[in-house]
Amino acid sequence: MDAFIQLDRVEKVFEVRKKAGFLKRERRQVRAVDSISFTVARGEMVGYIGPNGAGKSTTIKMLTGILTPSAGRLRVAGIDPSRERTRLAHRIGVVFGQRTTLWWDLPLIDSYKLMHRMYRIPDARYRDNLDRCVELLELGGLLDVPVRQLSLGQRMRGDIAAALLHEPEVLYLDEPTIGLDVISKAKVRGFLRELNDERGTTVLLTTHDLQDIEQLCSRVMVIDHGRLMYDGALAGLHEVGESERTLVVDLERELPPIDAAPAWVVRVEGPRQWLAFPAAESAAPLVARIAAEYPLVDLSVREPDIEAVIAKMYAGSAPGQAEKAVS
Ligand SMILES: Nc1ncnc2c1ncn2[C@@H]1O[C@H](COP(=O)(O)OP(=O)(O)OP(=O)(O)O)[C@@H](O)[C@H]1O
Numbered sequence: 655m656d657a658f659i660q661l662d663r664v665e666k667v668f669e670v671r672k673k674a675g676f677l678k679r680e681r682r683q684v685r686a687v688d689s690i691s692f693t694v695a696r697g698e699m700v701g702y703i704g705p706n707g708a709g710k711s712t713t714i715k716m717l718t719g720i721l722t723p724s725a726g727r728l729r730v731a732g733i734d735p736s737r738e739r740t741r742l743a744h745r746i747g748v749v750f751g752q753r754t755t756l757w758w759d760l761p762l763i764d765s766y767k768l769m770h771r772m773y774r775i776p777d778a779r780y781r782d783n784l785d786r787c788v789e790l791l792e793l794g795g796l797l798d799v800p801v802r803q804l805s806l807g808q809r810m811r812g813d814i815a816a817a818l819l820h821e822p823e824v825l826y827l828d829e830p831t832i833g834l835d836v837i838s839k840a841k842v843r844g845f846l847r848e849l850n851d852e853r854g855t856t857v858l859l860t861t862h863d864l865q866d867i868e869q870l871c872s873r874v875m876v877i878d879h880g881r882l883m884y885d886g887a888l889a890g891l892h893e894v895g896e897s898e899r900t901l902v903v904d905l906e907r908e909l910p911p912i913d914a915a916p917a918w919v920v921r922v923e924g925p926r927q928w929l930a931f932p933a934a935e936s937a938a939p940l941v942a943r944i945a946a947e948y949p950l951v952d953l954s955v956r957e958p959d960i961e962a963v964i965a966k967m968y969a970g971s972a973p974g975q976a977e978k979a980v981s
Pocket of ligand 1: 712
């Protein structure tokens, strides 16, 4: 395997000062990343997930060279990121969903022109890459619009293009679909799939949206409290987490709890009932049965979010057992 990203017992410890009385301050250490080891092959698309504060952003910041590990060995394309950050910058692209790298008051195209110069991208290559991104991300009508006037979905597509103009070999995506509507999410996911298929770009994806992972990643890594808890297929994560989906049913009136095994009612509020059912079961027969037997007004299926899957994963494992999930 051509290991493109390599982490060997990588740690990051932050020193923080905490108030411990009126004038006293205590020093405390936060172990944000705790002896993590993994490799990602060239061309892989891997989900990197975990609850808030798990250590995902800290890992990505070390992979870009913004942060230096406290211990361990880290390489991206054979480069030590914190030592050769500028050299690495030409080979990686980063998109932070919650922040933009675009110039807020400038038309989108001006940000791209600035990046063309900053990264010293040869003219022909820049034009090719820009044309491709404009076409696939549907940015044609937006190039002359100031970034502050773009919708969130448009801005996100603009940011993804910005990260790709210099043709990076690896793309780190931190919540690329956060806050996007269904259509924008589909566009972003479709584009990432094509990018990975056609160019073999290695992608490390951080997200709270399980569907991002389902649709894009064959492999997922779960991190919590700075430790790698799981590394494998998403299906395996569902198994470990024995995850459930939820059916939200609006009835015409208040009724006793719906009887529809294998689903079971977990909450009732007036005419609305929430039913959990195993994620592996198909929702269609369940929906058909409820619709036939109950006075239905509305119904929706909610996918488990990553927090729920991970919470289940821990609930179902004795301390230390979850670590065994790491292959
Ligand atoms: N610069 C810093 N100084 C001190 N502590 C930090 C710093 N950056 C992160 N931390 C702490 O390290 C831990 C991991 O944070 P990190 O941002 O990597 O988590 P995350 O998994 O990306 O979370 P989220 O999903 O909320 O973005 C948290 O406890 C956080 O408070």
